[in-house]
Amino acid sequence: MDRQLTEATELQTAIKEATERLCLTKLEAEQAELQTVSQQTDFWQDNMAAQETMKQLSKLEARIKPWRELQKNLTDVIELLQLGDQSMGGELSQQLHSIATKYNRLKEELKLNGPYD
Numbered sequence: 001m002d003r004q005l006t007e008a009t010e011l012q013t014a015i016k017e018a019t020e021r022l023c024l025t026k027l028e029a030e031q032a033e034l035q036t037v038s039q040q041t042d043f044w045q046d047n048m049a050a051q052e053t054m055k056q057l058s059k060l061e062a063r064i065k066p067w068r069e070l071q072k073n074l075t076d077v078i079e080l081l082q083l084g085d086q087s088m089g090g091e092l093s094q095q096l097h098s099i100a101t102k103y104n105r106l107k108e109e110l111k112l113n114g115p116y117d
Helices: 002-021 024-038 047-083 086-111
Strands: none
Touching: 002 047, 002 086, 024 047, 047 086
């Protein structure tokens, strides 16, 4: 369990660094601002601008959500590992492997996110 906890905390550090490089906090602030705009009563008066705002919201959600879910799932696994329940070792190991796989996939997607990909 100690090895798994070490692996999980190292992965947590790597994910935290990645989210900082992605400026997720800034993207979440932008998302919140657009959501506020989209809730205005006259939002749909300019249909084209409203559609563009909704597209931006959708893109931000697609960018933010996988990383935040990854962080939450890993935090849950770390908390369970810290309990030291040996009976959950196999399941937690599988979850940790799944999280690491998702992290690596998200990293690869970032590499292929340029204008010529």
